[in-house]
Amino acid sequence: MEFNVEEIMETIPELIMVYGLKVVMALVVFFVGKWIAKMLASAFERGMASKNIDPTVAHFTRNIIYYALFAVVVIAALGQLGVQTASFVAIVGAAGLAIGFALQGSLANFAAGVLLILFRPIKVGDYVEAGGSAGVVKEISIFTTILTTPDNKVVIIANNQVMSNNIVNYSTMPTRRVDLTVGISYGSDIKLAKQIMQEIADNDSRVLKDPAVQIAVKELADSSVNFVFRSWVNSADYWGVFFDFTEQVKLKFDEQGIEIPFPQMDVHFDKSEEKAA
Incomplete structure (x- = not known):
C-alpha cells in the first residue's frame, strides 16, 4: 500500500481544524468546569458555615458536591471530543460494578465516613482515641479521618478503622x-x-x-x-x-515529712559462708 504524501499534507490542516478545536474545547471545559466545581463546593461550605452548621458536616458535604460536579465535568469534556457520553456512562456503570468488588475497602471507608457524619461520635476539634491512635480531630474526609497528636504529628486513619473499633471521645462531656x-x-x-x-x-x-x-x-x-x-x-x-x-x-x-515509698532491695551477706571460704 502506497502513501501519497501530498494528500496527507493536504489533510493535516483539515484534521487540525476539526480535532484541534475539539481538543481545545475539551481542555477549556475540563479546566473551567473543574474551577467552577471547586468554587461552587466552597461557596456551599461557606453557606453552611454561615448557618452555624457543624464544620465536620460542612466539609464532608463540600467534598461530596465537588466530586459529583467533577464527574459531570469529565463527562462533558469527553463529549467535546466526540465520545458518545451515553454509551460512556453505560460503560462506566458496568465497570463500576467490577471496580466496586475490587475496591471493597474503599467503599467500606466511604460508608464509614457517611456514618461518622450522620451519627457524629466525633467532630472536628475533639480530642479522641480512635483506630489505635489519639489526637485532635483535624478533618473527616470521604475515606479517612485525620488526627493531630499532642506532639504535632499528623495521623491519617481509614474511616472503617475508626468505626469498627472503640472510640473514646474526651471532649464530649464538659x-x-x-x-x-x-x-x-x-x-x-x-x-x-x-x-x-x-x-x-x-x-x-x-x-x-x-x-x-x-x-x-x-x-x-x-x-x-x-x-x-x-x-x-x-x-x-x-x-x-x-x-x-x-x-x-x-x-x-x-x-x-510524709514518705512516698519507692522500690528498693536489701541484700544480706551470710558471714558463715565467708568463714568457710
Whole structure:
C-alpha cells in the first residue's frame, strides 16, 4: 500500500481544524468546569458555615458536591471530543460494578465516613482515641479521618478503622475527673496525708465544688498505703490540674515529712559462708 504524501499534507490542516478545536474545547471545559466545581463546593461550605452548621458536616458535604460536579465535568469534556457520553456512562456503570468488588475497602471507608457524619461520635476539634491512635480531630474526609497528636504529628486513619473499633471521645462531656493514686509508707500519718491532699484541692480554683473531692484509702499494698485522690474539673483544665496536683503532692509531703515509698532491695551477706571460704 502506497502513501501519497501530498494528500496527507493536504489533510493535516483539515484534521487540525476539526480535532484541534475539539481538543481545545475539551481542555477549556475540563479546566473551567473543574474551577467552577471547586468554587461552587466552597461557596456551599461557606453557606453552611454561615448557618452555624457543624464544620465536620460542612466539609464532608463540600467534598461530596465537588466530586459529583467533577464527574459531570469529565463527562462533558469527553463529549467535546466526540465520545458518545451515553454509551460512556453505560460503560462506566458496568465497570463500576467490577471496580466496586475490587475496591471493597474503599467503599467500606466511604460508608464509614457517611456514618461518622450522620451519627457524629466525633467532630472536628475533639480530642479522641480512635483506630489505635489519639489526637485532635483535624478533618473527616470521604475515606479517612485525620488526627493531630499532642506532639504535632499528623495521623491519617481509614474511616472503617475508626468505626469498627472503640472510640473514646474526651471532649464530649464538659467536665472530667482527675484520678491520682498516691502512695505513702506505712509509718506515715494517714490523717495528715489526707489533710494535705484536701488542702491542695481546696486551694485550686479550677477544682469544681460539685461533685465533691474524694480522698480515700484504696488499698494496703505490699510496701505502701495507697490513696485515691479524685477531683472534678472542666475538661479544658484536666491536664493542667493533673500535672500540678502530682507536683504539689510531692512537695507538700516532703515539707511535712510524709514518705512516698519507692522500690528498693536489701541484700544480706551470710558471714558463715565467708568463714568457710
